[in-house]
Amino acid sequence: MRMINVAAAQTGPIQRAEGRDVVVRRMLALMDEAKAKGADLIVYPELALTTFFPRWYMENRADADGWFEREMPNDAVRPLFERAARHEMAMSFGYAELTPDGHHFNTAILTDRSGNIVGKYRKIHLPGHAEFDPERTHQHLEKRYFEPGDLGFPVWRNLGGIMGMAVCNDRRWPETYRVMGLQGVEMVLIGYNTPSVNAQKADEGPEKRLFHNRLSAQAGAYQNSCWVIAVAKAGNEDGHPLIGGSLIVNPDGEIVAEAKTEDDELLVHPCDLDATAFGKQTIFNFAAHRRTEHYGLITSRTGAIPPP
Amino acid sequence: MRMINVAAAQTGPIQRAEGRDVVVRRMLALMDEAKAKGADLIVYPELALTTFFPRWYMENRADADGWFEREMPNDAVRPLFERAARHEMAMSFGYAELTPDGHHFNTAILTDRSGNIVGKYRKIHLPGHAEFDPERTHQHLEKRYFEPGDLGFPVWRNLGGIMGMAVCNDRRWPETYRVMGLQGVEMVLIGYNTPSVNAQKADEGPEKRLFHNRLSAQAGAYQNSCWVIAVAKAGNEDGHPLIGGSLIVNPDGEIVAEAKTEDDELLVHPCDLDATAFGKQTIFNFAAHRRTEHYGLITSRTGAIPPP
Numbered sequence: 001m002r003m004i005n006v007a008a009a010q011t012g013p014i015q016r017a018e019g020r021d022v023v024v025r026r027m028l029a030l031m032d033e034a035k036a037k038g039a040d041l042i043v044y045p046e047l048a049l050t051t052f053f054p055r056w057y058m059e060n061r062a063d064a065d066g067w068f069e070r071e072m073p074n075d076a077v078r079p080l081f082e083r084a085a086r087h088e089m090a091m092s093f094g095y096a097e098l099t100p101d102g103h104h105f106n107t108a109i110l111t112d113r114s115g116n117i118v119g120k121y122r123k124i125h126l127p128g129h130a131e132f133d134p135e136r137t138h139q140h141l142e143k144r145y146f147e148p149g150d151l152g153f154p155v156w157r158n159l160g161g162i163m164g165m166a167v168c169n170d171r172r173w174p175e176t177y178r179v180m181g182l183q184g185v186e187m188v189l190i191g192y193n194t195p196s197v198n199a200q201k202a203d204e205g206p207e208k209r210l211f212h213n214r215l216s217a218q219a220g221a222y223q224n225s226c227w228v229i230a231v232a233k234a235g236n237e238d239g240h241p242l243i244g245g246s247l248i249v250n251p252d253g254e255i256v257a258e259a260k261t262e263d264d265e266l267l268v269h270p271c272d273l274d275a276t277a278f279g280k281q282t283i284f285n286f287a288a289h290r291r292t293e294h295y296g297l298i299t300s301r302t303g304a305i306p307p308p
Numbered sequence: 309m310r311m312i313n314v315a316a317a318q319t320g321p322i323q324r325a326e327g328r329d330v331v332v333r334r335m336l337a338l339m340d341e342a343k344a345k346g347a348d349l350i351v352y353p354e355l356a357l358t359t360f361f362p363r364w365y366m367e368n369r370a371d372a373d374g375w376f377e378r379e380m381p382n383d384a385v386r387p388l389f390e391r392a393a394r395h396e397m398a399m400s401f402g403y404a405e406l407t408p409d410g411h412h413f414n415t416a417i418l419t420d421r422s423g424n425i426v427g428k429y430r431k432i433h434l435p436g437h438a439e440f441d442p443e444r445t446h447q448h449l450e451k452r453y454f455e456p457g458d459l460g461f462p463v464w465r466n467l468g469g470i471m472g473m474a475v476c477n478d479r480r481w482p483e484t485y486r487v488m489g490l491q492g493v494e495m496v497l498i499g500y501n502t503p504s505v506n507a508q509k510a511d512e513g514p515e516k517r518l519f520h521n522r523l524s525a526q527a528g529a530y531q532n533s534c535w536v537i538a539v540a541k542a543g544n545e546d547g548h549p550l551i552g553g554s555l556i557v558n559p560d561g562e563i564v565a566e567a568k569t570e571d572d573e574l575l576v577h578p579c580d581l582d583a584t585a586f587g588k589q590t591i592f593n594f595a596a597h598r599r600t601e602h603y604g605l606i607t608s609r610t611g612a613i614p615p616p
Contacts, residue, residue, distance in 0.1 A: 299607045
């Protein structure tokens with residue numbers, strides 16, 4: 001057995017007026033609780049340091065730059081890195097990244113037990129839209145504020161296992177898990193902020209949104225025989241509700257832990273990385289069963305083209 | 309609305325000693341029941357005409373040729389084609405195909421309302437093994453008796469919609485649905501024979517097998533915003549149990565009908581093909597959101613290669 005005790009650190013809402021200092025204090029409290037429960041790794045949500053700002057339309061995009069981090073770590077988050085190193089706990093969280101040359105990404109990082117950043121991922125599947133859309137019940141302007149990630153779906157060796165990351169909407173796309181599965185991924189860490197109502201279909205509420213969250217994570221785990229840790233920022237941010245439902249899913253696609261609240265809530269579960277081996281060696285032995293000669297459209301065609 | 313009334317015609321077991329005549333009579337009874345319930349399309353299982361013969365090891369592969377059909381239709385199945393045409397019902401079923409030039413495939417066909425074959429699919433993801441394996445609780449010799457399909461994952465216009473097919477183990481692979489999704493598929497028809505116990509993991513029984521069946525079909529439907537019709541051959545064939553659990557899944561990934569028995573059982577559900585549009589135009593608008601530049605490994609690499 002290669003056991004990793006994983007803490008999924010769901011956070012409740014972060015209001016627009018709240019600063020990073022408030023958030024980081026809450027994250028530290030979750031980290032201390034995780035340490036008390038013996039966690040080796042703590043996973044926080046997407047855009048963990050701020051409110052989910054892509055719901056706010058700013059005509060001048062640069063007006064959003066205050067939500068972005070220009071370096072990582074920086075002064076605001078240094079207490080997280082120091083505490084994690086002291087606890088000898090690896091850590092992953094998401095944040096808005098502004099690069100020195102002016103690029104904007106929806107990013108997540110992964111550290112080792114010493115607080116060194118060993119992995120960086122930039123969200124590839126940006127949902128939503130780039131311009132103000134009066135048809136929607138609320139705005140979801142990720143395509144306005146971020147560029148699609150440019151780092152692919154890498155994996156890293158950490159804590160004795162092979163880990164990958166994805167962010168929010170990435171989890172709905174089987175390509176996300178498969179590209180990592182083809183690199184032998186054993187655990188995928190995913191943060192998300194998911195509005196409780198579909199902005200384009202008002203009768204699609206939180207129950208269905210939670211169902212799709214579970215379905216996507218469970219299928220990705222099963223079909224690649226890996227652990228999936230999916231962590232929400234949840235609750236009501238300035239009148240805009242987000243689902244909770246953070247999950248730990250085993251390599252059989254079964255949910256082994258699920259958050260019950262829409263607030264700061266810690267799930268801790270012992271994850272045996274060796275439990276990924278059976279699926280990878282049998283039904284999802286890719287080398288034995290995949291037939292890439294018939295998958296060509298997946299990479300050669302972006303949009304759907306119906307037959308004549 | 310573009311309504312198709314779909315009949316998922318699960319069949320119970322077919323014993324090794326039973327002839328095609330016995331099976332076809334049962335299939336005709338299900339077809340008549342489907343007609344009485346107003347079905348436009350009836351979907352039968354994988355290898356619908358015989359017992360699931362890949363469980364039987366034959367040293368000389370040619371000894372299995374008696375399970376194969378050398379032409380389609382042939383005398384044994386002509387009553388099905390004639391009755392379907394009389395009922396103006398489209399039809400799909402699976403069978404073992406032996407081509408004039410000696411190739412063996414695990415095949416499914418699709419007809420129009422007049423009994424004309426409009427589509428043929430040959431199973432691509434063959435599970436199991438090619439040689440007798442004393443380690444298994446039972447044999448699963450699909451890699452012995454069949455070649456991988458050579459027709460890709462085509463789709464066809466039929467009954468006013470866009471339809472595709474897959475066979476059994478194909479349904480566990482997201483590539484299957486995605487290649488069809490990229491052709492705008494609105495309904496995927498899948499037959500299966502799934503042993504109730506994992507041959508390599510005796511403690512994996514029918515509950516987990518049914519769970520994986522549901523998970524795979526639901527994820528494929530949701531992630532491509534299409535209907536999935538998954539139809540079992542079920543029950544105890546000569547001492548070897550197969551799961552039932554035939555399903556009709558809507559484009560939101562929700563199960564709208566599920567078989568309760570392991571016997572001949574008909575599920576009939578009205579499927580609105582226009583219900584596929586919302587997902588295809590929003591969250592799974594492939595043209596807007598897919599990033600093929602990061603999917604390269606899916607087609608360039610067959611087996612998993614862990615990082616150094």
